[in-house]
Amino acid sequence: MVHLSWQGPVAVIRMADHEGRNTFGPALSRGLVDAVDRAVAEERTRVLVVEGMPELFCAGGSQRELVHFARGDGSFDTDDFFRVLARCPLPVVAAVQGHAIGGGLVLALYADLAVFSERSVYAANFMRYGFTPGMGATHLLPARFGHQLGTEMLYTARNHRGAELRERGAPVRVVAHDDVASTAHALAAGVANAPRASLELLKQDLAAPLLAATDAAIEREAAMHRTTFRLPEVMDRIVDGYGAAGLRHP
Template sequence: MHGPPVDYREIAPSVVQITMQDQEHKNTFSDQLITGLQDAFAKVAADERCKAVVLTGYGNYFASGGTKESLLLIQERRISFTDADIYGLALDCPVPVIAAMQGHGIGGGFAMGMFADFVILSQESIYTTNFMKYGFTPGMGATLILPRKLGMSLAGEMLLSAKTYYGHELKERGVPFPVLPRADVLHHALELAGTLAEKPRVSLVTLKSHLVSELRAELPRYIEREVAMHEKTFHQPEVRALITSHYTGG
């Protein structure tokens, strides 16, 4: 691993870049990555100078979802995905968050990016909500945020089929986000962050709170329903077999 799993950097006095760079685990949700993300967003919330956050990954990876070990622990009823609330970090952040998804967004990693206020995808990267590949129903708030951001038709297809899509394929399907060459994603995000930083912070915080108020109110109910679905689906013996034999992570 090169450097800390999560790098926190002030790009400008009012702009923070949070980079997930856990190369050892290919940005799966390792304990180190989770703790790093929680600490980084806590710093943002405490920094009254910050007006915008750019959340990105390294190389070919944005975020790769749960580790094999954590999925098996959920299957054994030893933990729940709700034990570490990283899915709501961007939504709960007081200032706008830009998900510069320059690399692959897989499972919960894709869902986490969708909770950002702005999303930028890469033409060359793959995006998937692959929960059902392993036989269990989606978590991480995916059943709420995907229909809201992508529309019911595409979201339903992604969630039910667990298919993998290249960014350029999603662009052809009409996703309402910029889909750019990988090399351009972060630059575009930083330009957007600079535009946001020109506004008064109080106005940004007030408007974001208004725009996401319904999502913030609805998310706990959706998480409760996703946990209930997990009780029905996650603990099947075939799910354990599928995780054991088919898990590819990042």
């Protein structure tokens, strides 16, 4: 489900839960955190590359998880495993070749560097279900994609192809679909030239403001969720509309 391998000093983590469509089930979530920990524990590791499946990077929260949240059983802020890439003490490159939806997109945006596909779909689709964004998305999307585009993505919840993100001026790397993996690995190889101690110090310095900003964002988002997840139409949308068109997972 979550596989770990090495290419020299580059640790490669691949999420491949075909049955669960790379949603945030317990096995995938725990597997990702464990793989990051194991990668960092190896002294040879200098940088991590995180990949999904060729047509699906990560589909975010499962329907079961969202139903629990709507019933008041837990919330996005009770376990912030989704910040594992930011908390990792070594730099992380996300190879976002496949679609990244809702929480799956947020997960990718916590990486230090990311490469997106021209043809794949990227969406912050929380509001499509009627509940406000979570997982630090209210900070991350405007920060990573630019204020205007990131804000629009949060409000409209619509799908954006990678090519559109590039056309709209998003300051992220977007390449041909088949070039995502090679581009991400080339980036990682360049990063891996530096000494591990230097990489750790730079990662700590660059990640600290992001973690602080998303701490505050997640706290604000959790307060909004206490209202929006209780709206009757939200449960209806989660139950009746989850997964419609195959790309609507938050």
